[in-house]
Amino acid sequence: MANIQQVAKHAGVSVATVSRVLNGQNTVSSKTKLKVEEAIKELNYEPSMLGRNLRNSESRIVLILIPTISNPFYLEIIKGIENVAISHNYNILLCETDSDPEKENIYFDLVRKKMADGIISMDPAVNVETLKQLAEKYAIIQCSEYGGGIGIPYVTIDNEEASYRAVKHLLQIGHTKIALMNTDEKFLYARERKMGYERALREHGIEMNNNYIFYTKDLGFENGQQAMKKILKLKERPTAVFAVSDLLAIGALKEINASGLNVPRDMAVVGFDKIDFSNMTNPTLTTVAQPMYKMGTTAAKMLIEKIQGNKVDSVILDFELVIRESTAG
Amino acid sequence: MANIQQVAKHAGVSVATVSRVLNGQNTVSSKTKLKVEEAIKELNYEPSMLGRNLRNSESRIVLILIPTISNPFYLEIIKGIENVAISHNYNILLCETDSDPEKENIYFDLVRKKMADGIISMDPAVNVETLKQLAEKYAIIQCSEYGGGIGIPYVTIDNEEASYRAVKHLLQIGHTKIALMNTDEKFLYARERKMGYERALREHGIEMNNNYIFYTKDLGFENGQQAMKKILKLKERPTAVFAVSDLLAIGALKEINASGLNVPRDMAVVGFDKIDFSNMTNPTLTTVAQPMYKMGTTAAKMLIEKIQGNKVDSVILDFELVIRESTAG
DNA sequence: TATGAAAATGTAAACGATTTCATTTTAGAT
DNA sequence: ATCTAAAATGAAATCGTTTACATTTTCATA
16 A cells, blocks of 8 residues: 555655645645656555644544434434535544443543544533533534533424424314323423423413423333323323423324224324424324434534634524424314 | 643653653552653643544544434444544544535545544445445444445345345234335345345245335325325225335324324234334334344444455344334234 | 845754663672 | 662654645746
């Protein structure tokens, strides 16, 4: 495998000149440039990123931290990140943390060891303290979920408002007994979405009923099924349920169907995220569309700015309520 | 940010000694080892992968080539790859090719430029010629889909047999008019699965009916919907359909439901892959389970062997037919 | 033709580790 | 106390780039 020295020798110039050709600098005469390019071709030379990266003290790699790859919610975001990254000559390392601090730390080590130039964190369970510390020395952006007030830039939507609108939609089509399928309130988004739920009810003069609020451990399909099982057992059964993730909602849907009830006639369902599958279910799912692709591109741009040493501000993007069959009474 | 020189100075030893401590070599006296470890702690030193990688001529990164991140089929495989990779101190770069040779080439360049030590290709649309050429100089393994006879090791299942069994199951529960929802036969797995379909029919003395064979451009949900629309319009409508991917099958399911017909009473459906969502649909989907996680770990182990310069043989793993509601007559 | 600024090229020092080979230290045997 | 082999350590080369600085070449102008 040829290196820059051999190319230089073969072309009869210095390595500096070869490097200049490689990097498209204009201080090379077209004659020597030609010679060099010929040598490159003849030797089948490919510049090594290893040497370049060391010299430039960069890895051209950014980390994406997600709790699990199994939730399609992240896929669209990742695509957004990737496209921006690629176009800026960065590559992305996808890191599944399983919300495990141990695994998380392995990935944090990658940036400490210069294997990565920055991090986009999408893990709601991330250790905020560690993240904060890390952010003092390295470029970090939070995406979708964020720790507030720790000074790390984030991109997200207005979760309270989104939740408010979703529930308001249910109220407007006549529901009054509305269950909330939420996750652990240690997550900021869970608290915010609950607040939106409360505000909507309050606004319609409906009293909060704690029996209608269910907490699940994760955002997965099975959690939705289990929670719905409990809901269906309630003496005063609600007529609608708002789930804070599509996967939960799809689990709920399945359980309702299995119980012989009809969606939306007997029970309306609203999800959150607008993952691809929310359109594949029967009936299709009403859901809050997060601008996932945009979130990804935005986060990536912010990170690259940060890596370049610039100051960046947090961003709050718009969402959209998508009404489909599961509430189309 | 401290480097190894400063640690050496601070500990009053040479860089060689520090390096030895770092790499856990046993030729360091416990006394100096202690000194060095102290210095490392005091200076908050983290060894740079950039320097190490250059010196070792390796990147400790492997590439995974997938056509699209949107098909959950790949997720489980990726998990398998990742776990093995991590435990061998490799990191994975997930590369979505969109089956676009242009994008593909960008990723191939990463290994040419030493940014990656090897490739696991899962893209059926990969340019076999390029791959073959690349495999002469770099470590490459094919996973799930493979170009036969090009000398690149692969891990896969027996697609012909798997398809045969799926169709045989439909025959056994009484179906005789069975449609095949296939993809482009330029893909090896498409040809193989069609052969299995034919063999099963032949064995039951049923004549192949080309009107019952449908080709889709991709393996996505929408393709399944569209194909099913055509199937439902047939004058002599089949009573069962075998789709070569779960996403296709789920699209078919949705379309059948929408048309007012019942699965499995009016139309039985069998998918392929056993993605998570195949269990979330209504009804749940009968499907061929590929050992995705195992495929991932196997491919990763093979790749690492290959990177280390060893010869590796191709592997064919077992599959399993999972019978669920969509054929439970 | 001589001059000097601008353009082109080269030299050599980084970047931060690992490792070979040489040298020093240690410790056990006499 | 002396010797010797083994253990511990260090000096310096190396991996493959980029780039600051020094030097040479070019060429329009006087």
